[in-house]
Amino acid sequence: xxxxxxPADPVAWSPVPGEIFSRWAxxxxxxxxxxxxxxxxxxxxDWINLNGLWEYSLQPRHADKPHFSAAQRILxxxxxxxxxxxxxxxxxPEDRLWYRRTAHVPDSxxxxxxxxxxxxxDFAAEVWVGGVRVGAHEGGFTPFTFDIxxxxxxxxxxxxxxxLDATDRERGKQDVSPDGLFYTAASGIWQTVWIEAVPQQYxxxxxxxxxxxxxxxxxxxxxxxxxxxxxxxEVREHDKVVATASGTTATSLLVAxxxxxxxxxxxxxxxxxxxxxxDREVVVDEVASYAGIRTISIERDADGYRRFHLNGEPLFLxxxxxxxxxxxxxxxxxxxxxxxxxxxxxxRLGFNLSRKHAKVEPARxxxxxxxxxxxxxxxMPSGGPxxxxxxxxxxxxxxxxxxxxxxxxxxxGRFTPWLFRELLWQGRWAKDRRSEASRASFESQxxxxxxxxRNSPSIVGWVPFNEGWGQFEAxxxxxxxxxxxxxxxxxxxxxxxxxxxxxxxxxxxxxxxPGLPARRRIRDRVIALSEYGGLTLxxxxxxxxxxxxHAYHLSTTGEELDAVYxxxxxxxxxLKDHGLAAAVLTQLTDVENELNGxxxxxxxxxxxxxxxxxxxxxxxxxxxxx
Numbered sequence: 001x002x003x004x005x006x007p008a009d010p011v012a013w014s015p016v017p018g019e020i021f022s023r024w025a026x027x028x029x030x031x032x033x034x035x036x037x038x039x040x041x042x043x044x045x046d047w048i049n050l051n052g053l054w055e056y057s058l059q060p061r062h063a064d065k066p067h068f069s070a071a072q073r074i075l076x077x078x079x080x081x082x083x084x085x086x087x088x089x090x091x092x093p094e095d096r097l098w099y100r101r102t103a104h105v106p107d108s109x110x111x112x113x114x115x116x117x118x119x120x121x122d123f124a125a126e127v128w129v130g131g132v133r134v135g136a137h138e139g140g141f142t143p144f145t146f147d148i149x150x151x152x153x154x155x156x157x158x159x160x161x162x163x164l165d166a167t168d169r170e171r172g173k174q175d176v177s178p179d180g181l182f183y184t185a186a187s188g189i190w191q192t193v194w195i196e197a198v199p200q201q202y203x204x205x206x207x208x209x210x211x212x213x214x215x216x217x218x219x220x221x222x223x224x225x226x227x228x229x230x231x232x233x234e235v236r237e238h239d240k241v242v243a244t245a246s247g248t249t250a251t252s253l254l255v256a257x258x259x260x261x262x263x264x265x266x267x268x269x270x271x272x273x274x275x276x277x278x279d280r281e282v283v284v285d286e287v288a289s290y291a292g293i294r295t296i297s298i299e300r301d302a303d304g305y306r307r308f309h310l311n312g313e314p315l316f317l318x319x320x321x322x323x324x325x326x327x328x329x330x331x332x333x334x335x336x337x338x339x340x341x342x343x344x345x346x347x348r349l350g351f352n353l354s355r356k357h358a359k360v361e362p363a364r365x366x367x368x369x370x371x372x373x374x375x376x377x378x379x380m381p382s383g384g385p386x387x388x389x390x391x392x393x394x395x396x397x398x399x400x401x402x403x404x405x406x407x408x409x410x411x412x413g414r415f416t417p418w419l420f421r422e423l424l425w426q427g428r429w430a431k432d433r434r435s436e437a438s439r440a441s442f443e444s445q446x447x448x449x450x451x452x453x454r455n456s457p458s459i460v461g462w463v464p465f466n467e468g469w470g471q472f473e474a475x476x477x478x479x480x481x482x483x484x485x486x487x488x489x490x491x492x493x494x495x496x497x498x499x500x501x502x503x504x505x506x507x508x509x510x511x512x513x514p515g516l517p518a519r520r521r522i523r524d525r526v527i528a529l530s531e532y533g534g535l536t537l538x539x540x541x542x543x544x545x546x547x548x549x550h551a552y553h554l555s556t557t558g559e560e561l562d563a564v565y566x567x568x569x570x571x572x573x574x575l576k577d578h579g580l581a582a583a584v585l586t587q588l589t590d591v592e593n594e595l596n597g598x599x600x601x602x603x604x605x606x607x608x609x610x611x612x613x614x615x616x617x618x619x620x621x622x623x624x625x626x
Contacts, residue, residue, distance in 0.1 A: 013053060013075055016088030020544045020602045021328045024338035028084060030075055036336045038119050038192035039143075040367040041455050042206065043288040046109065046197035050159075051076050054101040054189075056087070061094045061164065068100045076193060077119065079186035082330040090176065090185065093166040097188050103157045103195060112197035113225070114157070116148045119191025119362055121163055122331070128160040138441065140165070141172075141360035141381055142448040143191070157195065163188045172358035172381035173323060173591075179547030183323075183592045186331035191362045201225040202285040203277050207252075208455045209487060212295035212311040215260030219245075220252040221275060230278040235271050235291075237261070242271070249277070262311045263292030263457045265352040268373030270457075292370060292457030296489060298503050298526050305579040306503075306526040308489070310375075310460075316621045317375065317582035319353030320346055320598070321531060324361055325591045327544055327601050336364060341603060343368040346588060348610055349598060350617030355530065355584045358382060358466065360449055369458035377461040377491065377530075377584075378453065380446045382469035383438070434472050442470065443477065450485055461488055463530075467495035467508065475501045494530045506530045510552045510586070512564075513571050516578060528582040529575070533568060534596040537561045537607045542600035545593035552586075552596060562609050569616040576620065583620075 013030040015021070029035075033051045037043055054076050055068040078085040080097060091097055105114065116129065122140030126133065129151035137144040148157060165187040175182035205222040221231050233255050235243040245253040261269045270290045277285040297309045307314045322342060326333055333339040343365070346354055353375040360381065369376055434442075446464060453459055462481050465471040471493060478492035478501075492502040498521065505522050508531035509515060516527065534552030537560075543549075555561040572583050590597035598613075599606050 013073065013086050015086065015328065016083040019083045019327055020542065021083070022326060022334055022338055022602045023604065024334040024341075025084065025328045027335050027337070028075075033075060034077065034192055034332075034336060036364060038117070038194060039363050041208075041289045041363070042203075044196060044198065044286070046112070048103060048105075048195045050101065050103055050193040050195065052101075054099045056080070056100070057098045058089070058091060059096050059098060061096050063096065065160065065162075066098055068098070074099070074188075076189050077191050078332050079122070079190045079330050080188045081184055081186060082326075082328065082332065084329045084332070084334060091165060091187050092176065093164075095164075097163040097165070099159075099161040099163070099189060101159055103159065105152050105155050105157060105195070106197075107155065109197040111200075112149075113147060113200060113202065114149045114152050115196045115198060116146045116157070116159070117143065117192075117194050117196060118145070118189065119143050119193070120360070121161070121189050121191075122165055122187050124164040126162045130158050139445040139448060142445060142452050143363075148195075161189065171383050173325075178545075178592060180550050180593055183325055184330055184546065190331045199225075199277075199285045201229060201277060201279065203231075203275055203287050206275055206287065206289060206455065208273075208289070208291045210263075210291060210293040210295065210457065212260070212262050212293055215257050215262075215293060217255045217257065217271075217273075217291055217293065218252050219255060219273075219275070221249050221277070223249050223277065229284070232276040232278055234274040234276070236274070237271060246278075257293065260293050263294040263370075263373075264310055265347075265373040265375060268292065268371060268458075270370060289455075290370070291455070294457050296460040296487070298489065305581070306524070307581045308526065315352070316576060316580075317353040317528075317584075318351055318617050318620050319355050319375075319377065319582065319584040320349070320351045321357045321584055321587040322346070322354045323357050323587060323589070323591050324359045324365070325589075325601075327592075331359070338603070339365050340368045340372075342588060343372050343374050345599060345603075345606065347372055347374055348614070349606075349608070350614035351585075352617070352621060353377065353582070353584070354588070355379065355463070357587075360453070363452075366453060366456040366458060370456055374458055376456070376459045377463055377489075378449070378459055379463040379466060379494075380442070380449060382466055383442060434470060438470075439472055442472075443480070446477075446481065447484060450481065454485060459488065461491060463491045463494050465493050465497070468493075468497040471497050475499045478502055491528065491530065504528050508532070510534045512553060512568070514575070516575055516580065522579070526581045527579050528584075529572075529580060530582070530584050531586050532583060533585040533587075535561060535564055535568070535598075536596045538595055539600050539605050539607065542602050542604050543590055543595055544601065547593045550594050550596075558607060558609075561607055562612060565608055566612065566616060569620055572620055 053073045056074040057066040075086045080087050124138045126136045129148045134146040174185040178184045203221050204224040207220045209218040229249050231249045232246045243255050243257045245255040247253050273289040275287045276283050299309045301307050355377040358381045464477050474493045478490045481490050491504045491506045494506045495508040505525045506528045514532045536551035536554045589599045590601040
């Protein structure tokens with residue numbers, strides 16, 4: 001990788017003051033922020049990282065392309081609203097955010113094709129290079145690429161990006177007026193921008209499908225710029241070649257790995273891969289990648305309960321909800337070390353699963369999960385109006401949350417607001433109010449998300465809808481997802497508006513002692529408590545939010561929090577003995593107004609005892625059932 005100098009002196013950059021910061025904020029280099037290769041499973045040596053200071057301008061939506069000034073700069077890839085962008089300014093639906101910078105292309109790339117990659121831009125981006133419009137993309141969470149070879153004939157690339165973000169379509173937890181369960185919006189470029197040099201005939205994409213029982217990898221390639229080429233795959237265990245396969249690019253290659261070492265949280269072993277594109281015997285392109293061999297499934301145990309199985313063995317999924325927000329970068333972690341920290345602390349606390357909630361992370365986050373052995377359920381960020389009539393949904397939610405709080409504080413767990421939970425679950429409240437355009441946009445972005453993340457062995461489940469937010473035709477959407485990726489589990493509706501279908505009955509229960517769903521609702525499905533807990537401890541000096549604080553169960557001391565946490569996990573053991581197969585605690589970190597994290601928002605304080613937490617989760621994930 002060749003570093004690219006920024007268009008002006010980076011010393012002038014500084015974060016916007018006034019917020020709390022993580023400890024990694026001081027490590028941000030404005031000349032080269034987030035310099036790591038952004039796509040660990042598709043690596044070539046010739047690439048330029050374009051992160052750094054760009055000129056920017058905020059204009060009315062319908063204004064012409066502005067005149068840029070080097071005096072007005074933003075640090076890419078941090079959202080404009082964030083402190084680390086150096087701007088810290090919100091944009092509205094009538095604004096258009098413009099970016100500009102010039103990149104210099106090495107002379108050695110003259111015979112190559114040049115690809116301009118964006119990790120993610122929220123929400124609608126339009127791109128020009130050398131004054132020529134090269135394309136546009138809609139969707140705030142997925143990568144996109146443009147071929148800019150013709151626009152760089154003089155050895156430079158003058159790049160202009162225009163962004164619109166109404167923060168109302170597939171927005172996840174963003175809000176222009178953050179409060180309660182919703183947080184500061186993140187607009188514009190928020191993942192790495194880079195230029196890659198590729199041959200005239202090149203591997204555009206790889207698809208890797210593992211099978212644990214057979215010890216195989218099924219690998220196919222999408223090829224750009226040529227036909228009648230051959231694909232050669234080499235699989236290595238450390239430096240030793242353990243398997244190879246060759247064949248036409250028109251079909252998949254089945255690579256058998258003798259004595260395959262299976263990927264799991266206990267042994268997250270990754271094989272190194274090299275994919276070569278051959279024209280007769282000449283190598284025309286080469287890509288470095290990796291793969292883990294594992295299989296996720298649902299099977300019955302001896303008592304008739306359906307359980308999750310990893311590589312044919314039962315595994316209780318003990319997870320934590322992870323929203324991936326940062327006080328200094330909002331959507332964007334300050335450094336790769338910071339990004340890895342969230343995965344590391346999740347594993348240290350004893351969890352084997354992360355539910356990535358209402359956000360899609362950069363590819364490097366999934367790489368850290370792959371190498372550290374953290375299973376992932378991946379949400380599709382919600383958007384559009386909430387499922388169900390607005391008044392009914394709001395009323396039932398308010399009553400349910402009130403009874404949940406009374407349950408924990410006054411009745412000491414002796415009453416469960418089952419009636420209101422049941423009402424929330426009823427599919428008849430979930431009337432579809434999304435437009436055709438909104439539904440088409442959601443499904444298109446969902447397909448893009450799965451395509452972008454499908455090779456990560458850590459991802460074992462997809463979650464299209466959460467708590468009825470923008471939910472529509474959940475059964476059909478889940479079936480579409482399963483056809484696109486039949487190798488993973490699909491949770492069709494996490495929380496409520498359950499359509500009584502699919503493989504999972506997925507429910508949320510924030511009572512101090514959560515229960516199990518009614519037997520009539522289980523309907524021969526695996527039982528997943530996909531949100532519970534909400535345990536709160538306020539650590540002064542380590543929280544910040546623009547609205548009122550939100551909590552389910554408040555503790556006043558660390559000792560009290562430890563005791564409540566231990567009691568909750570021990571209670572889950574009893575539910576496990578009666579069929580519970582997965583549980584996801586809310587949540588890993590505080591996020592702005594939500595103070596129910598196990599870790600403070602700035603990642604400075606782990607609120608619970610790590611040794612005790614590991615022991616509790618080890619007991620919960622053991623194979624023992626009554």
